[in-house]
Amino acid sequence: MRAGADPWGGNVLAEVEAWLDKRTSRAQDWDARELAAAKGQQRVTVVLPARNEAATVGSIVASIRTALCEEVALVDEIVVIDSRSSDDTAQVARGAGATVYHQDAIRPDLAGGEGKGEALWKSLFVATGDILVFVDADLLSFTPSYVTGLLGPLISDDTVAYVKACYDRPLKGTPGQTFNGGRVTELVARPLLNQYWPRLAGFVQPLSGEYAGRAHVLRGLPFVSHYGVELGLLVDLVEQYGLDAMAQVDLGRREHTNQTTPDLGVMAAQIQHTARLRLVRSGRLVEPQGEAATTLVQYVRSGAGEGDYAPRPRETAITERPPADTLEPVLV
Ligand SMILES: O=c1ccn([C@@H]2O[C@H](COP(=O)(O)OP(=O)(O)O)[C@@H](O)[C@H]2O)c(=O)[nH]1
Numbered sequence: 001m002r003a004g005a006d007p008w009g010g011n012v013l014a015e016v017e018a019w020l021d022k023r024t025s026r027a028q029d030w031d032a033r034e035l036a037a038a039k040g041q042q043r044v045t046v047v048l049p050a051r052n053e054a055a056t057v058g059s060i061v062a063s064i065r066t067a068l069c070e071e072v073a074l075v076d077e078i079v080v081i082d083s084r085s086s087d088d089t090a091q092v093a094r095g096a097g098a099t100v101y102h103q104d105a106i107r108p109d110l111a112g113g114e115g116k117g118e119a120l121w122k123s124l125f126v127a128t129g130d131i132l133v134f135v136d137a138d139l140l141s142f143t144p145s146y147v148t149g150l151l152g153p154l155i156s157d158d159t160v161a162y163v164k165a166c167y168d169r170p171l172k173g174t175p176g177q178t179f180n181g182g183r184v185t186e187l188v189a190r191p192l193l194n195q196y197w198p199r200l201a202g203f204v205q206p207l208s209g210e211y212a213g214r215a216h217v218l219r220g221l222p223f224v225s226h227y228g229v230e231l232g233l234l235v236d237l238v239e240q241y242g243l244d245a246m247a248q249v250d251l252g253r254r255e256h257t258n259q260t261t262p263d264l265g266v267m268a269a270q271i272q273h274t275a276r277l278r279l280v281r282s283g284r285l286v287e288p289q290g291e292a293a294t295t296l297v298q299y300v301r302s303g304a305g306e307g308d309y310a311p312r313p314r315e316t317a318i319t320e321r322p323p324a325d326t327l328e329p330v331l332v
Pocket residue numbers: 048049050051052053081083114115116119135136137138209256257258259
């Protein structure tokens with residue numbers, strides 16, 4: 001982050017200001033061929049969690065395979081975790097060159113996990129990379145520079161454990177805007193992080209679905225289910241490894257298949273539950289009256305007549321998987 005005079009005006013911690021200068025880079029700062037030469041014996045796995053992404057997963061996988069496996073030997077493995085898709089995500093991903101696993105077929109002895117966080121946690125049991133790069137499978141703006149940029153800080157600096165993407169996030173239907181996307185980021189995650197974890201206030205896109213980390217670090221962390229996974233990882237990483245072990249890379253622009261606002265309401269609740277449970281765990285919040293409600297009642301027109309609405313209860317409870325390294329391996 002190239003700052004002139006202090007643009008922050010003392011509004012962020014001095015540690016964050018220094019971190020932004022030291023640990024922020026851009027995708028164009030990193031060259032795939034130079035990284036391929038520099039990575040040495042380290043293996044790189046790109047993991048795509050995918051639920052009903054047949055329309056987009058194939059082009060993302062093919063783009064990575066062509067540019068970063070065939071043309072430049074930077075990526076060693078492309079894994080797609082089929083997260084209970086009802087379309088032909090798995091077939092499309094396999095046809096594009098990915099190794100596809102169904103999330104419930106990985107460690108079936110460990111039943112009961114749900115959502116994106118479960119898909120990512122299960123990937124830890126099958127990905128063979130020393131460095132894992134996570135990329136959403138619904139991206140409409142993907143380029144191989146997303147992967148190269150995320151790998152740059154990790155391959156070039158052993159003291160970096162985790163790298164998060166940042167980018168402009170336009171939202172369909174609001175031309176000319178660059179920050180209307182990331183609605184849950186702007187309305188829920190960023191306020192929560194600024195209030196309770198100000199050391200994380202330097203992450204421009206704390207919920208971005210593109211990030212990378214050292215596999216042994218990720219296997220030592222719990223994974224929150226559903227959409228709590230990104231916030232949970234950020235909080236646990238800064239508390240266990242410190243801010244200086246984390247970096248962010250500007251990938252330019254990110255467009256993806258946007259969910260509806262009510263569906264993002266469920267995501268928001270899951271993220272709020274994640275933050276609340278981290279605050280309770282650290283003793284910063286006391287819940288005298290027991291658990292917070294996990295049913296979110298939304299409303300739809302009942303169709304019966306003016307003013308008639310039907311409640312639409314949505315479950316927002318989260319669970320958490322323990323660090324993968326704490327589990328006994330199973331003999332197959
Ligand atoms: O239960 C789930 C929910 C989501 N995803 C994947 O996680 C990524 C991000 O999810 P989504 O696009 O729903 O979130 P958004 O980007 O809209 O916030 C996408 O590749 C999804 O296919 C998944 O693997 N399992």
